[in-house]
Amino acid sequence: MTRTLFTGGKVFDGTGSPTAEADVVVENDRIVDVGTGLDGDVVVDATGHTVLPGLFDCHVHLMFGTPDLVHSLNTPFSLPFYEAIGNMRLTLECGITTVRDALGADLGVAEAVRRKLVAGPRMQIAINMVSQTGGHNDDWMACGAHVASIPPHPGRPNTVADGPEELRKVIRELVRAGADVIKIASSGGVMSPRSNPRHAHFRDDEIAMIVQEAAAAGIAVMSHAMSADGILTAVRNGVRSIEHGVFLDDRGIEEMLARGTWLVPTLMAPRMLLEQAAAGVPVSEVVLAKAHVVAAQHAESFRSAVDAGVKIAMGTDSGVGPHGDNLNELTLMARNGMKPAQALHATTLSAAELLGVDNELGTLAPGKRADVVLVEGDAEQHVVDGTLRQAIRAVYQDGVRVI
Template sequence: MTRIVFSGGRVFTGRATEPGDVVVEGDRIVDVGIGLDGDTVVDATGHTILPGLFDCHVHFMFSGADLVRSLNTPFSLPFYEAIGNMKATLECGITTVRDALGADLGVAEAVRRGLIQGPRMQIAVNMVSQTGGHNDDWMQCGAHISPPLHPGLPDTVADGPEELRKVIRTLVRHGADIIKIASSGGVMSPRSNPRHAHFRDEEIAMIVQEANAAGIAVMSHAMSGDGILTAVRNGVRSIEHGVFLTDEGVEEMLKNGTWLVPTLMAPRMVLDQAAAGVAISDVILDKARTVVAQHTQAFQKAHAAGVKIAMGTDSGVGPHGDNLNELTLMVEYGMTPAEALYATTTSAAELMRLGNELGELAPGKLADLVLVEGDAEQHVKAGTLKQSVRAVYQNGVNVI
């Protein structure tokens, strides 16, 4: 088996970058150190070698927040658009994602079988919401405005523990690797309020119980302080967004070991699209403007307290391929560049229960590597990391 050595670069260790070489055989890293040899040499002089990056919150089947466009898009077109969305994400060096709503088992299998190129993924299939919640597509005119459900995407609006038990089992049947719920309202749903908690304790307890029985975890879209608390005390693995996080919520997350996936980009992507002329309702824009400042404070509060943080963007709400801007925002609001990279590698791998295989450059791990020209930490700070990616390897194969 050919032994490939990435030689002469600097290796990100999880907390810092140090001089080093990385040796790959087949789909695995077999050695990391100084002065290593191989059958084939990839000259990494002047480059930083990173583990494959993670984005723990994407939507490959979405291509922006333009409702009018989506209503005029043929049903099958988003499946083809997803191919480009995946490639744009892979080009950033992101080799693993959680698709938080939209991609069905067929989309995931197309990547797993090598039919299309993209990050390996865990899929939520659809988001579980209460009636009138963040995934209820009812509009004031009386119409339902989401694309029609298809056999791979079951209806997931439900109320009460027994309805929810059925929904979770249905999602597992449909191939869900992760269960996503909405324990609060959100920005993009015009009839829900981000400050209001959704689902009661007994409902989320049932969701988590059924997910655990299937060997999978629960991620919760949670903006309101009470919605965060209800989700955390009932055992969800991660809080997505966490906009109105309270001190009590921080304490509960620390006690339970819950991750925060902040998606600082998400409301900003909505506002950027509106500024570019996309037709977005005033109701949604008002909510996006309201949450931005509070979102930043919540992130800073969680980081300062030592809450576990993993990188996620909500790409799909805005453009795919800009994912690494999230790292720069994380640094702007208090993280060091090394901490932001850790959140995008080791911490994210642990959140997704992939730490035994990914997230670090270490012997025995899958050979996902990203070659970045120059100092990756400086690029994170400057917002130039994407432009500096020179090669991406997934399972030992040069894919970009």
């Protein structure tokens, strides 16, 4: 077996230990040793670099690339599957070797990566988002037409449902289609013109049924939840993570702490939408107004969650805006209450724990998969400066250099 030695650099191992000088040794697809004075057959000189575990983004949409609905209406059905190949490449270039696709990618996209037909981050897929009638994933428009960015197809079942029994069937259909995680919308959202992000969606008996059915299949539930009540209902009924959490209040924080629920804040999401609107991308006035309200509140609730000690994992909502800017989320986290090392922890071990893969990924430790990222200079300082993406020099996935 060939031993590859990463030597001369400083290691951020993801465990919470401070960055320190160390070597990392990889054999085939596994890390076999981390320490000083190690040897190897092939030497990678990491002098002047920080060595990181492969990073995570826990909320992406690899099949999306713009909020422009007119553009989507004029896009051939199969084209986003091919565009996803480029989006996955851009994600890898950020040092992100694992993602959770929160709506869009189906089993075929995930399998293409698993079978190494295309290069991309390993992924967990939600396939579609479960929504109540009139909720965040109901594509009914005021004109009476149904207009979806990606319409339902054999690999992506329709997921608008009401009442526990309808929802039971929908969850089973998603599991049948290959979902690794169930995503619901327990509040309205920004980009759905007929929903209000301050309103809670689904009742306790509905979310309880969703969580029960997901648990029976051995998978977790993530909840798009912006409103305080929507967050609280989701958390008390057992969802594993709250996505966005814009109007998170003290009651919600207390419940999340009691139940060990993660927050995936996606601070980038409203900002990406506003930036694209400013650049001339057509965005409806209704959606734009909601984005302004959400952006103003988002950082405040995030700071409260950080101060209280809520578990946080990094997610961006990339696909609402451009792919490849994912690491800007770490800088926003650092500028809104997190220390740089905390932000890096949120995209390494904490994220791996959320996705249930911390036995394989998330840290540089013997026995773990050899996902390794080389960053020129001080990674923590790059988080502060917003220059981490530009400093990435190499990305390894399962011991193979992919970037």
